Every structure is written in structure tokens, then in C-alpha cells.
Amino acid sequence: MRIGVDAHVLAGKFQGSRTYLLNLYKEVLKQSNPEDYVFFGHWGNEADLPYSNEAEYINFKSGSKVRRLTYESRPLLKSSKIDLYHTQYISPLMVPCDTICTIHDILFETHPQYFSKQEVLRNKILVRYSAQKAKQVHTVSQYSKNKIMELYGIPEHKVKVVPNGVDLSRFSPENKDESKALIEQKYGVRDYLLTVGRIEPRKNHIALLKAYKILLEKNIPVGNLVIVGKPDFGFQDFFKKIDELQLKPYVNIIDSVDDQMLPHIYRAASVFVYPTFAEGFGIPPIEAMACGVPVVSSNTTAIPDVVGDAGILIDPNKHEDIANQLMDFIENSSSLLALKEKGLIQAKKWTWIEASKKYLESIGELTNGKETALILS
Structure with a gap:
């Protein structure tokens, strides 16, 4: 299975979704075959590549969010023969494959006062749409899972907790x-x-x-x-x-x-x-x-x-x-x-190693047909 990853956020500002993607896939690629993964983003020279050189890297044709979410992603995914595409919050409107959407939270639904009106309106439409059409929804905590199921009507078997973590090799009390x-x-x-x-x-x-x-x-x-x-x-x-x-x-x-x-x-x-x-x-x-x-x-x-x-x-x-x-x-x-x-x-309870294991277990349900068994039961 070829898994595509929307990694455009790695070229953006420092925030939780960037930290999540960067660290999660560093561990995922250690535990699986890097050649199964294709990272779509904005890549410079080889020194800028965030993961294993065995993985494949493809540049989006522009930096436009609108183009990426409307018409630019589909032909890139199709020509790269992607079977499963992993996005965060909002998936492209048209894709030629199944999607996994990581929704870290839906605070724009529960706490809209902390977001701009434009952001709330956009997310209420597009994040809900992305969640409902996804093969799986990933989120980072039981709190967020409960809210996604409650407000978007997503069945429990479809929402997987793949939590955040901390890199204990970098964040330590030493020195x-x-x-x-x-x-x-x-x-x-x-x-x-x-x-x-x-x-x-x-x-x-x-x-x-x-x-x-x-x-x-x-x-x-x-x-x-x-x-x-x-x-x-x-x-x-x-x-x-x-x-x-x-x-x-x-x-x-x-x-x-x-x-x-x-x-x-x-x-x-x-x-x-x-x-x-x-x-x-x-x-x-x-x-x-x-x-x-x-x-x-x-x-x-x-x-x-x-x-x-x-x-x-x-x-x-x-x-x-x-x-x-x-x-x-x-x-x-x-x-x-x-x-x-x-x-x-x-x-130590929250490591990227454990997060990557949860991710691979969830992906395994799709590739092994376990999700179908859950639905039929």
C-alpha cells in the first residue's frame, strides 16, 4: 500500500500540527518500510528532507491552500498511485483514493469565541466534511475523540486516538x-x-x-x-x-x-x-x-x-x-x-514511539480488513 502524506505544514509556523507530523512519521518510518510513504509538501534541497531518504518526496505545484484543496492534489495523488492519503483537519475536496484525516481538536465547535468568525465557518463546513468522508479519523486524546463522535456523528470504530508525544532524546533534564x-x-x-x-x-x-x-x-x-x-x-x-x-x-x-x-x-x-x-x-x-x-x-x-x-x-x-x-x-x-x-x-507515558505504534495499528485495521469485520459485527 502506498501512503501519501500532506506535509505542507512542515514549511509553516511552529505549532502543534507541525510538531505532530514531524515527530510521528520519524518514528513510523523506523517501524515500517519507508518506501511505502510519499510526502507531499514544499521541499528544497536534500538536506531539508525531514525523514528517511528512502521515502519519496513530491512538491506541490504552488503554495496556495485553495489550489491544494480544490484541484492540485488529485492529479498528484493519481500519478503517484496513492492508495491512502493522510491529511490534517481538512482533506482535498476531490481525491482518487481513501483518506485518513487527523483532527487534533474541534475547539472551533466547542469554544468558537477563541477563533475568528471566518475560521469557525470554514472549519465547521470543511473539517466536518473531511471527517465524514474519511476512511478513518485520527485524533490526539480521548477528549477530542468523544467530541468528534458527539458533534459529527462518527461511529466509534472509525475514530482512533493516535496521541501526541515528546522526544525524550531532546527534552530531558540533563545538563x-x-x-x-x-x-x-x-x-x-x-x-x-x-x-x-x-x-x-x-x-x-x-x-x-x-x-x-x-x-x-x-x-x-x-x-x-x-x-x-x-x-x-x-x-x-x-x-x-x-x-x-x-x-x-x-x-x-x-x-x-x-x-x-x-x-x-x-x-x-x-x-x-x-x-x-x-x-x-x-x-x-x-x-x-x-x-x-x-x-x-x-x-x-x-x-x-x-x-x-x-x-x-x-x-x-x-x-x-x-x-x-x-x-x-x-x-x-x-x-x-x-x-x-x-x-x-x-x-514517559507520551512518546512518539507509542504514538507511531497506535498509528500503525490503526492503518493495519484498514489493510487487514479488520474494520469491515467490526462493521459487520
Whole structure:
């Protein structure tokens, strides 16, 4: 079976869907025959190829999303003799083969206030259509699976949980002192509070700013607040709040970081805070845990399943709760140590190796006819 993969996202901005595709297929190709896979994307020279050179790489003819989803993909898939095409969120309207669609979440359905009206309308139509016509739907958490079945009427046997993971060879607690020295030299900060995620209302940075202000006013030795993420939809209020709370000298925004630097930024932090309102999974808390950094995160959507009892869960609507938990954290070294240990154990539950096994099991159901047996039973 020839499996095609829409990998255009690898040339785009750093986000969960890019991390997912990049790391999932690195492991999948180790566990299966790379020659069975064809990656469609925007490839430069051979040094830019993300996976095994034994796999095949084909360039989309343009960078246009509209062309890719309407008429450009079909002839490429047909000429490449693709049997199964893997996409994320939205599949092309016309394809000559079966599709698998990974839908990380449908938060635009359950939490539309955190997206533009245009994005909500487009996704409600096209993501639903892609899910209903797909041979299988993959998603990253039980929370997202339940919502996809509930809102799109997809039968349970057709929705597979192929979770996110963390690369434990990159994200680890090793050489923390070296990371701290590197980050202090490069960014001028040390022993800081950290959060990672695009600057948009859903990530709830404003509540974090309010909580951080409380800590400063109480003279808690908290260090700077470091935010790794680019401004995105609805970011203007965040920057206004920084000025309003007079936090500019204390907040460091790193809007661009490469794959090599990110683990150092995690390792050098004293505490990781992730007060998001809604997530389909939530990769950053797991990456922080893998780096030996204690985590404070939200008690909503998929986060409790992902973080478990290895982090402190807070109500994202109450910035005072966030401040109090951080205060207890910083002043109680034994609690910090215990959560670091729990976090390292929890992170090991979410690896790309395990994710790739789930992926190959799901693909195996299609190739071995097990799905048909399930339907008939």
C-alpha cells in the first residue's frame, strides 16, 4: 500500500500540527518500510528532507491552500498511485483514493469565541466534511475523540486516538546548568516562569499576567516571565495589559525559536505555567515535565488526562488561583522536587514511539480488513 502524506505544514509556523507530523512519521518510518510513504509538501534541497531518504518526496505545484484543496492534489495523488492519503483537519475536496484525516481538536465547535468568525465557518463546513468522508479519523486524546463522535456523528470504530508525544532524546533534564548559562547569555534571564504557546485569547496569557503581577507585589522571588510564542488572533489586548500592569521590564517575549533551542528554554525555567482555556491535547506541559520542570496547568478539556497528577491543575478563569498555586510552589521546595519526579514519569507515558505504534495499528485495521469485520459485527 502506498501512503501519501500532506506535509505542507512542515514549511509553516511552529505549532502543534507541525510538531505532530514531524515527530510521528520519524518514528513510523523506523517501524515500517519507508518506501511505502510519499510526502507531499514544499521541499528544497536534500538536506531539508525531514525523514528517511528512502521515502519519496513530491512538491506541490504552488503554495496556495485553495489550489491544494480544490484541484492540485488529485492529479498528484493519481500519478503517484496513492492508495491512502493522510491529511490534517481538512482533506482535498476531490481525491482518487481513501483518506485518513487527523483532527487534533474541534475547539472551533466547542469554544468558537477563541477563533475568528471566518475560521469557525470554514472549519465547521470543511473539517466536518473531511471527517465524514474519511476512511478513518485520527485524533490526539480521548477528549477530542468523544467530541468528534458527539458533534459529527462518527461511529466509534472509525475514530482512533493516535496521541501526541515528546522526544525524550531532546527534552530531558540533563545538563540543566549548561542550559541555564546558555539562556542567560542569549536572552538575559535566569530561573524564570515560562509558558509556551501562540499569543491568542485561548492560551489565557492575560490571566497569567495578572497572576504574575500579584507575585511581584508580594515580593515573591519569581524571576522574569518568559513567553515563547508568536502573536496570533486577538493578541492586541495582551500587549495592552502588559502596559496597563506596568510589566514591560519583567516580561520577555521570544517569538521565534528553533527546534534545538526550545529544550534549553524549558530546562532553564523554574516553573512552567500553562493556564489555557481549551486544548485538544497540550504538548508544552509534557515537554516541560520531560525537562524536569514542575508544571501548573488548567483543569479543563484534555489537560487533566494528559498531565494527570504530575502537575498542579488550576481554574483558568481565576488568576488569583494561579497566583496562589505559584506562590505555594516557589516557597515549598519539597513540593517542587516531588512534582519534578512525577513529571518525569508522566512524560514517559507520551512518546512518539507509542504514538507511531497506535498509528500503525490503526492503518493495519484498514489493510487487514479488520474494520469491515467490526462493521459487520
